Amino acid sequence: MSDDPETARQIAELANDDRPLLVLDVDEVVLEFISPFVAFIDTLGLELRTDSFRLRGNIFERATQTAVASERVSTLIADFFEVQADWQTAPQGAAEAIARLAESAEIVMLTAMPHRYRATRRALLDRLGFPYPLLTTEQPKGPAIRQLRGAVPRPVAFVDDIARNLLSARESVADAHLFHLMAHEELRALMPPLPEGVVETRNWPDAAPKIASALGL
Structure with missing residues (x-):
């Protein structure tokens, strides 16, 4: 089971x-998932850098060029699932x-x-x-x-x-x-x-x- x-x-x-x-x-x-998620975070001023095979550590604030913390990545994924039908x-x-x-x-x-x-x-x-x-x-x-x-x-x-x-x-x-x-x-x-x-x-x-x-x- x-x-x-x-x-x-x-x-x-x-x-x-x-x-x-x-x-x-x-x-x-x-x-x-990846392409629409990238489009979704773009609206938030974020970008995914495909430097390695992962999301965590590869999402950056476009304005400051700083990496987004792992905890926020989890929040972003949850937020994306809320609106998945739009993306x-x-x-x-x-x-x-x-x-x-x-x-x-x-x-x-x-x-x-x-x-x-x-x-x-x-x-x-x-x-x-x-x-x-x-x-x-x-x-x-x-x-x-x-x-x-x-x-x-x-x-x-x-x-x-x-x-x-x-x-x-x-x-x-x-x-x-x-x-x-x-x-x-x-x-x-x-x-x-x-x-x-x-x-x-x-x-x-x-x-x-x-x-x-x-x-x-």
């Missing part, structure tokens, strides 16, 4: 499904590719964000053409993916842009097929090498056939 009781409750509400399971992260996978869009080809996969697989979206933003994100995803179940979690994703799989030994694939989330999935579901996808190309170029066994993909047209093959669709 998920380490997050609220996530476990959300999973328990889903209908039983024995099809191959595809679990999708949301930010940078189903929705663009976030889907990567090119995502809705169409996922819809084709949904013809033969169970699709579940698993986003690491405070539960209080779930309704806002749900409405945005529906508007952009992603009607699949949405789960929020404030804990590691692996246990939630294990609970989603259930007792049926069905194929599982998981797509995320953060290595630690992919490793969490591997720890909980050892035979899961793991895929890295990150919409923001500039930041992706700075990312450390992926863990062994994680399949790198560049966009949804590249990712979709690889996922379909892994799930036997």
Whole structure:
């Protein structure tokens, strides 16, 4: 069961499904995050410098050229989630590719964000053409993916842009097929090498056939 009781409750509400399971992260996978977040902080007189693969330490006050403290970065992300529907869009080809996969697989979206933003994100995803179940979690994703799989030994694939989330999935579901996808190309170029066994993909047209093959669709 998920380490997050609220996530476990959300999973328990889903209908039983024995099809191959595809679990999708949301930010940078189903929705663009970095580009709209950069546009959002620009309105506040801030800028992101892509000197390394991180947000904290790379956001600067434009007027003073001083780095923003980590605590304020957390506040900025929370503020962005409040208004995400005004800023976030889907990567090119995502809705169409996922819809084709949904013809033969169970699709579940698993986003690491405070539960209080779930309704806002749900409405945005529906508007952009992603009607699949949405789960929020404030804990590691692996246990939630294990609970989603259930007792049926069905194929599982998981797509995320953060290595630690992919490793969490591997720890909980050892035979899961793991895929890295990150919409923001500039930041992706700075990312450390992926863990062994994680399949790198560049966009949804590249990712979709690889996922379909892994799930036997």
